[in-house]
Amino acid sequence: MNLTLKVWRQKGPEDPGRMVTYQVKDVSPDMSFLEMLDVLNERLILEGEDPIAFDHDCREGICGMCGMVINGVPHGEQKATTTCQLHMRHFEDGATITIEPWRAAPFPVIKDLVVDRSAFDRIIQAGGFISVPAGSAPDAHSIPVRKEDADAAFDAATCIGCGACVAACPNGSASLFVAAKITHLSLLPQGQPERLSRAKAMVEQMDAEGFGGCTNTGECTAVCPKGIPLDTIARMNADYLKANAK
Amino acid sequence: MTATIERGTATAPVPSTTAAPPAPKPRKRPSGFLGSSTGKKVVMAVTGAIMVGFLVLHMLGNLKIFFGKDSFNEYAHALRTLAEPLLPYRTVLTVLEVILVASVVLHMWAAVSLARRARRARPVKYVAKKSQAGGYVAHIMRWGGVTIALFVVWHLLDLTFGVVNPKGYDSAPADRMIAGFQPGRWWVTLFYLVAVVMVGLHLRHGVWSALQTLGWARGGRRRMLQVLAGALAAVLVLGFLAPPLAITMGFKG
Numbered sequence: 088m089n090l091t092l093k094v095w096r097q098k099g100p101e102d103p104g105r106m107v108t109y110q111v112k113d114v115s116p117d118m119s120f121l122e123m124l125d126v127l128n129e130r131l132i133l134e135g136e137d138p139i140a141f142d143h144d145c146r147e148g149i150c151g152m153c154g155m156v157i158n159g160v161p162h163g164e165q166k167a168t169t170t171c172q173l174h175m176r177h178f179e180d181g182a183t184i185t186i187e188p189w190r191a192a193p194f195p196v197i198k199d200l201v202v203d204r205s206a207f208d209r210i211i212q213a214g215g216f217i218s219v220p221a222g223s224a225p226d227a228h229s230i231p232v233r234k235e236d237a238d239a240a241f242d243a244a245t246c247i248g249c250g251a252c253v254a255a256c257p258n259g260s261a262s263l264f265v266a267a268k269i270t271h272l273s274l275l276p277q278g279q280p281e282r283l284s285r286a287k288a289m290v291e292q293m294d295a296e297g298f299g300g301c302t303n304t305g306e307c308t309a310v311c312p313k314g315i316p317l318d319t320i321a322r323m324n325a326d327y328l329k330a331n332a333k
Numbered sequence: 334m335t336a337t338i339e340r341g342t343a344t345a346p347v348p349s350t351t352a353a354p355p356a357p358k359p360r361k362r363p364s365g366f367l368g369s370s371t372g373k374k375v376v377m378a379v380t381g382a383i384m385v386g387f388l389v390l391h392m393l394g395n396l397k398i399f400f401g402k403d404s405f406n407e408y409a410h411a412l413r414t415l416a417e418p419l420l421p422y423r424t425v426l427t428v429l430e431v432i433l434v435a436s437v438v439l440h441m442w443a444a445v446s447l448a449r450r451a452r453r454a455r456p457v458k459y460v461a462k463k464s465q466a467g468g469y470v471a472h473i474m475r476w477g478g479v480t481i482a483l484f485v486v487w488h489l490l491d492l493t494f495g496v497v498n499p500k501g502y503d504s505a506p507a508d509r510m511i512a513g514f515q516p517g518r519w520w521v522t523l524f525y526l527v528a529v530v531m532v533g534l535h536l537r538h539g540v541w542s543a544l545q546t547l548g549w550a551r552g553g554r555r556r557m558l559q560v561l562a563g564a565l566a567a568v569l570v571l572g573f574l575a576p577p578l579a580i581t582m583g584f585k586g
């Protein structure tokens with residue numbers, strides 16, 4: 088496969104950045120999207136140019152590090168798939184592919200396609216945890232959990248914090264990420280004592296980071312590589328309202 | 334014996350983070366519930382619900398024109414004399430009007446405030462952006478709101494104050510309505526049609542979205558609420574379009 092790539096290049100946080108066009112030849116359809124970029128980067132290094140910086144780690148779709156907006160869609164148009172698990176066979180030979188970083192004020196670009204997602208860490212630090220006495224693990228059956236709750240909590244817990252929801256949202260809202268974390272803990276018995284204070288603290292931190300508000304467009308859940316449902320946002324809103332009513 | 338492991342350049346931390354964790358930039362903190370994005374959404378949901386309630390009553394009132402001019406005029410008069418012996422003329426109506434105006438103002442305040450927050454959250458636009466969620470109505474809420482606001486101004490000048498109505502202010506409500514939508518004023522009917530369809534699209538997303546904001550749209554209920562929102566929007570559009578279209582096409586007059 089031969090491809091034309093239009094890639095966002097930005098030397099550093101202060102550089103205004105621009106789109107640069109590259110030709111990539113002899114791409115195997117079995118390559119992942121990141122492997123295709125690796126091939127281009129090897130060539131750029133041999134030519135003495137600066138390789139394209141992009142985030143990646145596990146390359147098996149579970150770490151949440153990779154992520155770029157491919158042809159206007161975070162992680163590309165393939166549903167429920169991270170960029171590292173997106174394969175070149177989903178593209179046509181001779182295609183032009185536009186690659187951009189996540190675009191949001193709370194996610195400043197560090198270089199090229201790499202953005203700083205520390206805002207997510209600070210939201211987790213604000214309340215995305217449970218306070219328990221440390222020690223040996225309790226018996227698995229000591230606290231009963233309904234099967235439905237366990238399933239829904241697990242679905243929410245599959246969020247890898249990649250930030251695609253923010254990138255896709257027309258408002259630059261982090262609601263799906265925050266809601267997934269809040270839902271995951273609020274459905275389990277261990278999350279109950281801090282349930283309302285957690286929701287309040289995390290939503291307030293989300294606002295303080297400068298993310299936009301949710302308008303329920305559903306763009307986030309459509310691009311989420313883990314398919315986190317909009318239900319989580321309804322749960323977050325309910326907990327946040329309860330916390331404020333007290 | 335302690336071994337010192339030299340970290341390779343590939344795994345070495347970025348210099349800026351080795352010194353101290355970067356202090357989060359001081360940002361303007363939102364103040365209280367109404368300053369939060371979710372709080373503003375709740376204001377929008379509650380004021381929206383008040384306006385939807387008004388629209389349903391308004392539509393039912395409009396349909397009285399099909400029972401004759403007298404029925405329509407009597408209804409308009411009854412609105413002004415609600416709870417009359419107990420309260421002075423137009424008390425209930427004035428109270429309702431104040432609530433309605435407050436709702437419109439708060440709804441617009443929340444919308445403008447959230448739209449500005451959204452714009453600040455994405456200072457650099459995408460070169461290419463492709464929507465993945467089907468509901469395009471969600472993306473025209475702000476334009477729909479502006480269209481509806483402009484229409485309401487015209488609508489009040491036309492049928493409430495009679496400024497741009499052939500019959501003027503000192504006329505029966507039914508006469509203003511029928512004169513306002515005569516075939517010669519087809520462009521008024523057209524503007525009305527566009528605005529009412531906009532209201533329908535606005536509610537198609539707005540009604541279930543409000544319930545989602547209040548935390549009620551969960552699981553199987555979401556699908557049902559979305560269908561109900563669509564049905565309510567359709568009923569309101571048809572109910573509001575029937576009288577002006579009937580008058581303009583000459584079935585009534």
